[in-house]
Amino acid sequence: MPISDAFAARLEPLLGDLVAAYGTPFHVYDAAGIADTYRAMTDAFAGEPFRQYFAVKALPNPHVLALLLAEGSGLDCASPVELELAAGLGAGPGDTVFTSNNTTRAEFELALKTGSLITFDDRTALDRTDPLPETVAFRVSPHGLAAGSRLMGDAQATKFGVPVDQLADAYRQAKARGARRFGIHGMTCANELDVDRAARAATDVVELGARIAEEVGIELDYVNVGGGLGIPYRPGDRPVDFRRYAEAVLAARRAAFPRSAPRILMECGRYVTGPHGVLVTTVVNRCGKGREIVGVDASMSALMRPGFYGAYHHVTLPFAHGRAQAPYDVVGSLCENMDKFAIDRPLPDPREGDILLVHDTGAHGLAMGFTYNGRLRPAELLLTREGDVVEIRRAETYDDYVATVPDRPGPVLPAARHA
Numbered sequence: 556m557p558i559s560d561a562f563a564a565r566l567e568p569l570l571g572d573l574v575a576a577y578g579t580p581f582h583v584y585d586a587a588g589i590a591d592t593y594r595a596m597t598d599a600f601a602g603e604p605f606r607q608y609f610a611v612k613a614l615p616n617p618h619v620l621a622l623l624l625a626e627g628s629g630l631d632c633a634s635p636v637e638l639e640l641a642a643g644l645g646a647g648p649g650d651t652v653f654t655s656n657n658t659t660r661a662e663f664e665l666a667l668k669t670g671s672l673i674t675f676d677d678r679t680a681l682d683r684t685d686p687l688p689e690t691v692a693f694r695v696s697p698h699g700l701a702a703g704s705r706l707m708g709d710a711q712a713t714k715f716g717v718p719v720d721q722l723a724d725a726y727r728q729a730k731a732r733g734a735r736r737f738g739i740h741g742m743t744c745a746n747e748l749d750v751d752r753a754a755r756a757a758t759d760v761v762e763l764g765a766r767i768a769e770e771v772g773i774e775l776d777y778v779n780v781g782g783g784l785g786i787p788y789r790p791g792d793r794p795v796d797f798r799r800y801a802e803a804v805l806a807a808r809r810a811a812f813p814r815s816a817p818r819i820l821m822e823c824g825r826y827v828t829g830p831h832g833v834l835v836t837t838v839v840n841r842c843g844k845g846r847e848i849v850g851v852d853a854s855m856s857a858l859m860r861p862g863f864y865g866a867y868h869h870v871t872l873p874f875a876h877g878r879a880q881a882p883y884d885v886v887g888s889l890c891e892n893m894d895k896f897a898i899d900r901p902l903p904d905p906r907e908g909d910i911l912l913v914h915d916t917g918a919h920g921l922a923m924g925f926t927y928n929g930r931l932r933p934a935e936l937l938l939t940r941e942g943d944v945v946e947i948r949r950a951e952t953y954d955d956y957v958a959t960v961p962d963r964p965g966p967v968l969p970a971a972r973h974a
């Protein structure tokens with residue numbers, strides 16, 4: 556869907572001047588939209604023990620993360636670098652969750668040192684960790700849960716989490732090693748727009764947590780229902796009614812835990828920042844080759860989702876009012892045929908020099924970027940609540956592209972060592 560009316564109303568009046576002054580391409584994010592979305596989430600859980608940890612991987616720009624931390628958000632990290640980023644921003648013990656997969660002992664040690672709430676993705680990870688963290692949590696595999704939820708892939712083929720039938724043993728094992736505090740994690744949907752299905756997925760985790768806690772004889776400090784709430788990428792999609800979602804999750808918690816009130820944690824990424832970002836490009840090429848092609852000055856390296864998994868991102872030309880609509884392919888410059896932002900998309904006769912916006916790039920956008928073909932990643936700008944546009948990451952340059960290459964390679968294995 557087009558970005559929110561509020562963001563459009565803030566961005567459109569300054570877009571012409573901004574592009575004239577700064578050039579394209581760039582992503583621009585709306586600080587007010589991000590903070591307001593976060594606040595609406597916490598408001599929906601007001602008075603209840605709840606915390607949202609922003610999934611760093613969705614938009615790992617330190618300035619956006621700092622903004623969220625200042626609002627009271629925690630951060631969800633999945634790698635040592637993300638932990639370092641969070642620590643560098645002053646995230647203290649308890650401000651981060653560490654929900655990783657295929658994790659080494661060294662990574663767990665770092666997570667322990669930073670005071671993260673750790674989720675174990677399998678039982679062997681628990682074996683490898685000594686001492687145990689103060690609170691032990693396992694991620695339950697999507698297997699058998701919320702079967703109706705789309706996009707998490709084949710539950711049987713998942714690499715994530717502990718299978719349901721091994722979960723009680725996993726907690727027993729932790730208990731036998733002296734663990735006294737426990738949590739549970741489950742993320743069983745992705746980009747889910749149907750609020751009932753999303754609530755059902757969370758409810759499954761809450762109910763499973765209660766059953767396991769009873770079976771093993773432990774109390775749960777928290778239930779982390781993960782991320783995975785969707786955003787309306789397509790015109791006509793409706794946003795998730797977060798209040799209704801929160802009410803359903805709290806009702807499930809009250810029913811499943813009549814005597815205790817474990818905290819509800821979430822790790823949304825896309826829902827918080829996705830709709831509050833736009834990729835701003837310029838049309839640099841128009842041609843017909845059986846298909847009508849619109850070439851822009853950004854590539855899949857700035858936004859991988861459409862080319863990678865056919866994801867829909869809305870495209871608009873803010874200054875092309877009144878032109879006749881016809882279908883076009885919107886393409887970048889990579890030597891890959893999948894480098895297309897849109898296929899057969901009705902657009903108002905794009906012309907060279909037009910500004911073209913790709914919407915909803917606030918999550919899993921630049922973060923998934925790469926530098927194939929030497930098409931380097933563009934800048935990130937932030938529209939502040941005060942109305943300034945600030946550069947929060949410059950565009951990459953040739954020097955960045957070769958920064959990891961030494962002028963004179965030194966031997967890592969001298970010939971003498973293997974002669």
Ligand SMILES: *Cc1c(COP(=O)(O)O)cnc(C)c1O
Nearest residue numbers: 610654782783784822823824825
């Ligand atoms: C990717 C991921 C998230 C965030 O997903 P969104 O779709 O951006 O909400 C949260 N938790 C875990 C474990 C993830 O892998």
